[in-house]
Amino acid sequence: MTTTLKSYDPRFTPPVDQVSVEERCARFTTRSIKKSTKVNGLKLAMSMIDLTTLEGKDSEGKVRQLCYKAMHPHDAMPGVPQVAAVCVYPTMVKVAKKALKGSSINVAAVATAFPSGMAPLQVKLDDTHYAVDEGADEIDMVISRGKFLQGEYNFVFDEIAAVKEACGKAHLKVILETGELSTLDNVRKASDLAILAGADFIKTSTGKIQPAATMPVTLVMLEAIRDYYYATGKMIGMKPAGGIATSKLALHYLVMVNETLGAQWLNPDWFRFGASKLANDILMQLMKEQTGNYQSLNYFSND
């Protein structure tokens, strides 16, 4: 359907009021999530995790072990869902694909000179092509933040569109790196821009700088998605990444999605958590709901 726009006009992005956004977020955190709501929420959050390892010292062994954890989060407790995806550097995609064979867990690759994005477009496209050829189901790209802050919106628009094309069948997540964008107005602008340029998902952060994901930037991005849905009928996914280490916080995010976008987005197809430590905290909470006690973290595997 969509009339494909060839560029982004910032005049169509509405202003954002930071104080009110922060207030609304504070209100999400006062929802009382207990009993079956809590258990269902925790399991849902688990199923939305992109289990991530993005370190210079990653190796085939490390990635294989992470993939095993992805498929077997905690065999001691049945009924725990598997995560949605494993997220790695492009050179680790083949290893991950092989290790996850037979499961329905996707392999997401960061690409486009992650995390800085400071490379010529051709390098970024080659990076993307490589990851896709290696078998990546999803590509997490980074935008050129410097160009964005310079006001070169069309540059950023074009690079996203080019990467989208290079993705082929793979889903494109566009990382805005909200921690570098400074204002919520910029976050909204970047969201609108990325969506129009072809993003399937918009993602907050690389996780490599502070601040990473926060509730206010996530709310602004969800509102951009909502406005796009009302204008076109097309759903866009959202992924907060980095800094979500506790179940409590993950549940706050689910409340936010629930009350901003509603039921259609409350599944791993449309919402992901970019996290690594979160999985074990969720497992610990689930065990506590089941047994009544908190176990030591030593009972949960670190892979």
Add this chain to the structure above:
Amino acid sequence: MSKKQDKTQKAVIADLALDFSSGFIYEPAPESSSHVKLEKQYELFIDGKWVAPIDKKYFDTTSPATEQVISRIAEASAADVDKAVKAARNAYENVWSKISAKERGKYLFRIARIIQEKAREFAVIETMEGGKPIRESRDIDVPLAANHFFYYAGWADKLEYAFPGKKANSIGVAGQIIPWNFPLLMAAWKIAPALAAGNTVVLKPAETTSLTALKLAEVFQEAGLPNGVVNIVTGAGATGAAIVNHPDVNKIAFTGSTDVGKIIQKAIAGTNKKLTLELGGKAANIIFEDAAIDQAVEGIVNGIFFNQGHVCCAGSRLFVQEGVADKVIKKLKDRMKSLIVGDPMDKNTDIGAINSKEQLKKINDYLKIGVNEGAEIFQPACTFPKKGYFCAPTLFLHTSQSHRIVQEEIFGPVLAIQTFRTVEEVLEKANNTPYGLSAGVWTDKGSKIFNMTTKLKAGVVWANTYNKFDPASPFGGYKESGMGREGGLHGLLPYLSLS
């Protein structure tokens, strides 16, 4: 794209709706009330002691959510009020005006701290008796009440600096009558400045919400407040009239309806009693097309659905610039679908119970009037608890200044929506009301805000926010919304005579 495809696409988009009912369902999360200590029957609090009313008359106070009786409250007759005023006068002449200002401040600090210590109990009782959601009593009413005592405690010994060049003298005995919408907070707003300024008090809470004022009396005892400095006389209209008419009361402070405010003003005419009134409102909440729309929608919701709309400064008239009206209304309806109406004791409830059967009837009468006047009504689907007085959040669309539902204060979760085109037009319409308590302006452009605020005839104007209160910030209205201010330096003035 063919014309047919285009039409179908438009129809699809028009039908697009978000699903807020089947996602994350929140299980009941009731706040426990087992820690709350309530008596089966309360007496009057006069001269530091609990005394039975002379006529031995009592009335029930019930929960508006469960319709069950919570306690029995004493009904003060004119003779009881006379006792209270005598106690207040005695305390004023012989104790409160004699101790140092610093000592007065210490009592107020102590009261503030004890309120904080008992915060949970106060919040639960406020919700049980009044019907407002526990989240609001816990997060807003009780903290603000404690803050008010802290703030005025600080003023007690600094009055010589409050009005440069003038000496601040206390007045004597203050008679205070408060409403049922913010029972504890209104008691704090009245008592704290009166005491800080060196006066003594006779206070009557609203008859449907006496309990937190009576618990406050227990706090005064615990703080060691000298006998008679604050006296609580519970009862209804007749008790209030007795306070207003008592010849030995120097100042009357009233918060409530404009109608009763007029009665009081007439009653004290010809006396030399000082008077402040904080009355009704029908505030304009104004959304410009350059507003941060999603946040403005949140502000609309907060403006009219906070405390079930039982707020004198509620943003009950929405003015939305015509170019963004459809967008705003669609988002507003969406947002209303995620509001939870239900048991006020449930921590997830957004809209609690209407304070009384009478008030619910008044609101429902206005809903009928609105429909009969031809306004289009919208209410999201809600399931109410089997008992109790509940009203769904309501919008009336396509209204005008000539509709009764736009002119008259409904005091419920009911919003009347009008469009406007220019700044001049909305200013004229916003001011086109006998009320003048508050207003809200939503725009991203700072200069527009200041232009509006200087021209809106409202005592409180909020910009890009709503229903924000602070003890340092004076609150009160123009025209029939009352006279005098509460809070801040301005809030001290009514309790002082300057020489």
